[in-house]
Amino acid sequence: MGGVLISTALVVLMKFGLHPQTIADVSLNVSKISFRTNGVRILAPTTEEQLLIARIASLEIRGRKVQMVEAKGLRKEGNSFQVQVGPAGSCSFYRVRSSALELMGTSIITLGWAKTAAGGSASLQVHGTLKGALTSQPSGPASKSGFSCIRVHTDAGSNETVEGTFSPQGGDSILFTTAPDTRLVIELTSGVEIGDTQIPILDEIQLSDIDPQNPEEKTVLLTPPAGHKNEILFQALDKTVGIHDDDLVVMRPGRSFYLRRFVVKDGIQLSLHGELRDLRAGAGVSDLQTRMPSLIDHLKANPVVSLLSAFGGMILTVLAAVLRDFLRKKLGLKSKE
Amino acid sequence: MSSTSVGRKALFAVLPTRLQAIGVFFALSLATCVLADGMKEFDNRFEGTTVRPHGLEDFTLLGIHRNFESFSHKANLHVRFFLPPVNPKSQVSVEAAEIQDSFHYFMYSKSSLQWKVGDWNTFEPWPTNAVIDALGIQPDNLGVLAKYRLEGKFPVYLPVNVYENRKSSKQTYTFHLLSGQDLQSLEVTATTAAGMEAKVPEVNLKCPMDLHPNCVLFAAGNTLAFDLDMSRLPDGEYHLKLVGRVPGSEEPTSLGIALYHHVAASGPP
Numbered sequence: 001m002g003g004v005l006i007s008t009a010l011v012v013l014m015k016f017g018l019h020p021q022t023i024a025d026v027s028l029n030v031s032k033i034s035f036r037t038n039g040v041r042i043l044a045p046t047t048e049e050q051l052l053i054a055r056i057a058s059l060e061i062r063g064r065k066v067q068m069v070e071a072k073g074l075r076k077e078g079n080s081f082q083v084q085v086g087p088a089g090s091c092s093f094y095r096v097r098s099s100a101l102e103l104m105g106t107s108i109i110t111l112g113w114a115k116t117a118a119g120g121s122a123s124l125q126v127h128g129t130l131k132g133a134l135t136s137q138p139s140g141p142a143s144k145s146g147f148s149c150i151r152v153h154t155d156a157g158s159n160e161t162v163e164g165t166f167s168p169q170g171g172d173s174i175l176f177t178t179a180p181d182t183r184l185v186i187e188l189t190s191g192v193e194i195g196d197t198q199i200p201i202l203d204e205i206q207l208s209d210i211d212p213q214n215p216e217e218k219t220v221l222l223t224p225p226a227g228h229k230n231e232i233l234f235q236a237l238d239k240t241v242g243i244h245d246d247d248l249v250v251m252r253p254g255r256s257f258y259l260r261r262f263v264v265k266d267g268i269q270l271s272l273h274g275e276l277r278d279l280r281a282g283a284g285v286s287d288l289q290t291r292m293p294s295l296i297d298h299l300k301a302n303p304v305v306s307l308l309s310a311f312g313g314m315i316l317t318v319l320a321a322v323l324r325d326f327l328r329k330k331l332g333l334k335s336k337e
Numbered sequence: 338m339s340s341t342s343v344g345r346k347a348l349f350a351v352l353p354t355r356l357q358a359i360g361v362f363f364a365l366s367l368a369t370c371v372l373a374d375g376m377k378e379f380d381n382r383f384e385g386t387t388v389r390p391h392g393l394e395d396f397t398l399l400g401i402h403r404n405f406e407s408f409s410h411k412a413n414l415h416v417r418f419f420l421p422p423v424n425p426k427s428q429v430s431v432e433a434a435e436i437q438d439s440f441h442y443f444m445y446s447k448s449s450l451q452w453k454v455g456d457w458n459t460f461e462p463w464p465t466n467a468v469i470d471a472l473g474i475q476p477d478n479l480g481v482l483a484k485y486r487l488e489g490k491f492p493v494y495l496p497v498n499v500y501e502n503r504k505s506s507k508q509t510y511t512f513h514l515l516s517g518q519d520l521q522s523l524e525v526t527a528t529t530a531a532g533m534e535a536k537v538p539e540v541n542l543k544c545p546m547d548l549h550p551n552c553v554l555f556a557a558g559n560t561l562a563f564d565l566d567m568s569r570l571p572d573g574e575y576h577l578k579l580v581g582r583v584p585g586s587e588e589p590t591s592l593g594i595a596l597y598h599h600v601a602a603s604g605p606p
Contacts (some may be wrong), residue, residue: 034363049549050549050551050552050553052553052555052559053556053558054437054556054560054561055437055478055560056558088436088477088511088513088560088561088562089479089557089562090555090561092544092552092553092554094545094548094549094552095549108439112437114556114557114558116519117584117586118551118584118585121519121556121557122554123558125437125439127439127440127473131395142549142550143548143549143550144548144549145548146545146548148544148545148548148552148554150517150542150554151562157562161542163545163548179475179477180475180478181435181436181437181439181475181478182437183437183556183558183559183560185553185556185557185558185559187551187553210441240348260366
């Protein structure tokens with residue numbers, strides 16, 4: 001009787017309680033994602049109409065004909081400029097192509113997307129320092145290639161504003177370094193998208209945002225574009241689990257988990273892949289439930305393993321019974337029967 | 338070789354790995370606790386990570402600094418400000434937050450603290466090893482506000498001098514804010530509490546519209562800062578008005594800030 005109860009309890013535990021770590025493919029469309037990474041680069045090269053960098057520390061411009069105007073109206077023209085920006089300074093760049101951004105050590109990255117009057121904007125916030133390179137593009141019909149910076153150290157003072165234009169034909173180089181906490185905003189005009197691939201993720205990811213007017217966590221999931229779904233594919237089981245577009249999601253990665261690809265355009269389309277220890281989703285913080293396959297699901301998906309497990313279980317049961325009888329005889333105990 | 342010595346050898350072979358694992362576990366637990374614990378209570382303050390109700394505002398004031406001395410790990414910070422003669426029922430407080438928010442760090446003083454009216458006050462101790470060091474918050478990413486407030490009235494801010502050792506001060510204040518909207522320009526004007534114009538150097542920041550017609554000076558979610566030289570103004574309450582223009586829109590957005598300016602000829606005592 002006791003054996004039956006224990007067996008039943010074990011089956012229930014295996015069905016509902018044990019959810020082994022497994023490889024997963026996670027496809028989600030979100031407005032925001034924050035994660036810790038030891039990746040060394042982020043963002044594939046892209047051409048931007050407008051790029052804003054808050055808390056930029058220094059700037060080096062090398063070009064053919066760079067013009068710079070300081071706040072007091074002082075005009076300078078040359079082919080090389082060094083600009084030192086104060087701790088709360090920022091710079092905007094117009095019509096530039098950015099290279100991949102270099103992350104200096106382990107960083108906390110927050111990617112964001114927001115709808116704007118011009119279409120949309122992508123943001124990249126980094127708790128860590130960034131280095132990057134920009135190349136000016138030829139001026140267009142509606143906009144010129146140039147830059148403006150505020151809170152700059154110049155000969156005239158420590159918190160000045162400077163503006164400048166790059167060579168009309170483009171090709172000037174700009175190197176920048178940011179302060180340890182920085183935020184980049186990229187204007188996404190029609191057809192422009194930014195993204196990257198193969199970014200390692202180190203810690204838990206919480207796909208939720210906290211509404212400042214109400215300390216409840218809110219979803220950051222968005223309805224995915226046509227042909228995509230918010231879902232998880234567990235490859236080993238060939239099992240797909242859908243995620244509701246309004247759910248909160250928490251992922252606990254295993255040893256190797258990657259942001260395999262992300263594209264920012266009408267949201268952030270995420271493709272994550274790797275070992276998942278747990279993935280919970282739900283309508284609210286108290287409703288988060290694991291979406292991981294149970295041990296039974298794994299056993300069902302692999303009959304050979306299932307058979308071997310059952311066989312192993314039987315052998316263990318027999319061994320346990322033999323051991324019990326042996327101990328009883330050895331200790332001189334009598335069976336209740 | 339006895340079985341005991343074999344057992345000991347095996348134990349010592351395994352022990353370093355186990356200790357490493359335990360060390361890593363405790364290190365991670367410590368970082369997680371700091372992040373997950375929320376607010377912690379100290380003698381003079383609450384400090385930790387929390388969410389403050391500001392995110393939907395067009396402007397959020399994060400700091401008004403007279404001077405902010407950089408500090409290293411294990412520093413003990415002091416926040417010094419002048420509290421004018423105010424209604425004794427006024428609530429005086431000191432608070433701090435990250436300027437570029439990564440961890441939702443927040444600190445606020447206890448309401449039970451006693452302050453000297455019409456005199457310089459120092460909020461201390463504020464050791465950085467309690468929370469700031471563990472989170473890795475940089476000195477130039479910390480905004481500090483001191484204010485007094487009478488119930489039902491707007492707060493009046495008191496520019497602060499934040500330091501570890503040195504009590505230097507200046508009459509040019511640095512304002513740190515968070516922009517909730519894309520802004521093409523920002524203009525700051527000052528008046529006295531009676532509404533008379535106060536003469537301060539012009540603050541009128543614009544992005545270059547000749548380069549890009551829809552240029553953005555400060556993007557939504559980005560921080561902004563400006564300096565205001567009030568050294569030529571006498572002591573008193575002043576009202577600042579910030580007016581921002583949103584790209585592609587005729588509708589301006591604004592914020593009013595009341596602050597008490599106190600002239601400290603040779604810096605605070």
